[in-house]
Amino acid sequence: MPKKPHFSIQPIFTTTQPTNSKCRTPPFTTLLQNPKASSTSLNSTFLNHLKNQRLDSARAVFNKIPSPHVSLCTRMLLAYAHNHNLPQAINLFNQIPSNTKDIISWNSIIRASILCGDFITAVKLFDEMPHRNSISWTTMIHGFLSLGRVVDAETFFRAMPSADKDVATWNVMVNGYCNNGRVNDALRLFSQMPCRDVISWTSIIAGLDRNGKSSQALVFLKDMVSCSGVDISSTTLVCGLSAAAKISDFNAGIQIHCRTFKFGYCCGFDQFVSASLVTFYASCKRMDDAFKVFCEIVCKNVVVWTALLTGYGLNEKHDDALEVFGDMMRFCVVPNESSFTSALNSCVGLEDLEKGRVIHAVAVKMGLENGVYVGNSLVVMYSKCGYTGDALCVFNGIGEKNVVSWNSVIVGCAQHGCGLWTLALFKQMLMEGVESDEITLTGLLSACSRSGMLQKARCIFGYFGRKRSMKLTVEHYACMVDVLGRCGEVEEAEALAMSMPVEANSMVWLVLLSACRMHSNLGVAERAAKRIFEMEPNCSAAYVLLSNLYASLRRWSEVARIRRKMKHNGVVKQPGSSWITLKGLRHDFLCADRSHPLTEKIYEKLEWLGVKLKEQGYVPDQQFALHDVEIEQTEEMLSYHSERLAIVFGLLSTVEGSTITIMKNLRVCGDCHNAIKLMAKIVDREIVVRDSSRFHHFKNGICSCGDYW
């Protein structure tokens, strides 16, 4: 008898374990073929791969499963669909024997087709399937609505057997109407529903809120709580908080906050509720409360951090916002696109290019620079900080540009007076088939205004006026009045202001008055000012413009009359101020300011520049002093305008040859404009001035605005 192998018998029949584990042989059962055990093990490996989104590994294991159950096929084909691979999903579905295909697998392949955007296949499968249930119909209806095909959804909803219509079907219709802006249809359907659950109520509350009816959303929430008999969920609370935040309804929000305690959703554990509470308090300008909620959150995710960061930004506490951004990085919370958007907005709020560049570098490191959200924010940041070149560079790198990307770069170029670039960008936008909107038109018209392109403005205004999808607003008419007025067509501008289909507001008359000041048209100016004072009796800008116009015509008695009226009405002229931000610190200057620690050096340098300016042929233009005082006095006033102090401080504090960027709250005066052109030449620097109207880039004795602003 041959000797049996040593492992074959003994271990199987031994019930006690050997004492020496080194001598232990594996249980024989593990070495035998056991179809059931093997299949179970493969199934669980397959499901693990799917759970971890390892599609290829999942398929490899799936292929080893002998006669996989239809449920596994269904899971596999849905995984393909979520990976946008419809051909593989359909191929797999076709391999399932017909007699084993159940309604779930049919519904799943329909869902897969919809997920992959193939509606023709979805409808074909829907027609072919042997039996349909409520889920089959609801899946189709939901798919149509998610693509905006409301009519198709309505057709299916009508054709669906009444017995199959369950609450989910009605909910899909209500939500779909809301998502497609058909809020009245949603309300009608909601009122017709045979029964409503928590999702029905949440859908209508969220839908009303999304469609600008936040007050009504809060009324529905109140009804739900008081008389629906349906318990609210954390999602309902989140939607209610969103509505309260949008309209800053503090009382409603507080009541919802109380409910979060009652239903146990708060205690800092539900991150959706927590983030919504932070946003709500921030919207009500209660940042202390927002911060208190934030501190109570047990596990803070990136959304919660971003809600706080955005809240500080909304409340113009930009330093705090950027501190939050830094903190979240220190706590190893990885910022996402929204975090970057808010942080960059705060850099714009602080006009702090240096911090913006640091955040840009972090975005590049994380590979987010070319994403549409971060890219758009970077375009705005660079444009508003005066760096159009960088803005264009970022814009070109954005992978999938949307209308906001185009608007950002168009408005940015317009602010810098780059009229031709703006029009070229618009042409490119049209060629790429991107639908322009109200903001595009405002950007284009302001570009034409700043570049004196009247004919282009007329064409653009006409083109947008003919667009069915867009309604011209009072802002657009204000822009057109501005272009006409600045280009010297003051009477036509007045005629447009009087005949426009929407009632002209004070802004329209103010831009007309500004044009009158520019072109010394006293008759139109007095009529425009009369309109403004009827609407806004204390409009300081109108008083100043009218007073300056009288002064430029040397009608000093009228100037005195305006000043008396201003004094009588308690109207205070906004003082001109300029500032420069260096190493994160903002330095402010007023006219003839002597409060800065470096005052002595600033005035010394200003005197030196004054001599150099005269050598270059500079003669102060006294019409910009606009006061009936002696010539020496006016010269002195002009020399110490705030922008000159800020520029000189910049020259003293930065490396030779580097660009200086300063900001001014009012428009730069004509005399300073002349002086700064020469200053840039004398010191051989580029000087960028952002005034209340636009950006001016001064270099080699000329300005980018071509003396037209």
Add this chain to the structure above:
DNA sequence: TTAGGGTTAG
């Protein structure tokens, strides 16, 4: 043992 419905920051 697989399929459908509502939510947060920008």
